[in-house]
Amino acid sequence: xxxxxxxxxxxxxxxxxxxxxxxxxxxxxxxxxxxxxxxxxxxxxxxxxxxxxxxxxxxxxxxxxxxxxxxxxxxxxxxxxxxxxxxxxxxxxxxxxxxxxxxxxxxxxxxxxxxxxxxxxxxxxxxxxxxxxxxxxxxxxxxxxxxxxxx
Amino acid sequence: xxxxxxxxxxxxxxxxxxxxxxxxxxxxxxxxxxxxxxxxxxxxxxxxxxxxxxxxxxxxxxxxxxxxxxxxxxxxxxxxxxxxxxxxxxxxxxxxxxxxxxxxxxxxxxxxxxxxxx
Numbered sequence: 312x313x314x315x316x317x318x319x320x321x322x323x324x325x326x327x328x329x330x331x332x333x334x335x336x337x338x339x340x341x342x343x344x345x346x347x348x349x350x351x352x353x354x355x356x357x358x359x360x361x362x363x364x365x366x367x368x369x370x371x372x373x374x375x376x377x378x379x380x381x382x383x384x385x386x387x388x389x390x391x392x393x394x395x396x397x398x399x400x401x402x403x404x405x406x407x408x409x410x411x412x413x414x415x416x417x418x419x420x421x422x423x424x425x426x427x428x429x430x431x432x433x434x435x436x437x438x439x440x441x442x443x444x445x446x447x448x449x450x451x452x453x454x455x456x457x458x459x460x461x462x
Numbered sequence: 463x464x465x466x467x468x469x470x471x472x473x474x475x476x477x478x479x480x481x482x483x484x485x486x487x488x489x490x491x492x493x494x495x496x497x498x499x500x501x502x503x504x505x506x507x508x509x510x511x512x513x514x515x516x517x518x519x520x521x522x523x524x525x526x527x528x529x530x531x532x533x534x535x536x537x538x539x540x541x542x543x544x545x546x547x548x549x550x551x552x553x554x555x556x557x558x559x560x561x562x563x564x565x566x567x568x569x570x571x572x573x574x575x576x577x578x579x580x
Binding site for chain 1: 468473499508529
């Protein structure tokens, strides 16, 4: 009987210790995989940039072409349900690259397809891309205006 | 060498995103991550610190969404320097046009062709 009581206390102590250490471990694991997955996506991007450069494109054109290629691949993988696995595995490593931006457009658009081509696909493509474009375009515009007046 | 730099720098930028998700107490969603990166990229680019990173790491700096912010900011700033106020309005989106159009076109097709699972 007292043995059972001790094991109950041990269980509680153990749970306390687990609680203390588990979040920290998870953070380190998340960071590690974000680095690996994100780095790998950028490596693939570099591979495409080098290919397009060797085809005679300028640096700017090669960057744009490589980004577009990555977006195409990400849209395809999202459609096939593969990108969700990459994001679950890599966390921010799957979100931060431009492939994550493409994924954030396709995933809700697919989900709400039943609501039609205008309010379903058309609107939901911009659920996350909308805020991203608003903030990106506004910040860039504001920076340019500041440059114009104060440079 | 360019592959190693792209991997390490790109991976490190994604690590910052993971820290934002894991270390903020409230719900920091992927939308927050993407908006933060595009905005931070545009600001850092306007201050002149992003181009050196692109020169160093190539895709490691251009593939993360901060690179998209850099593209928008440099386009708008170059537009403003060359064409004045109107350039500030046209330059950003012009520079990022390929990425935006690719995302809309491929995204639209993917959403039409594929059905969600689960």
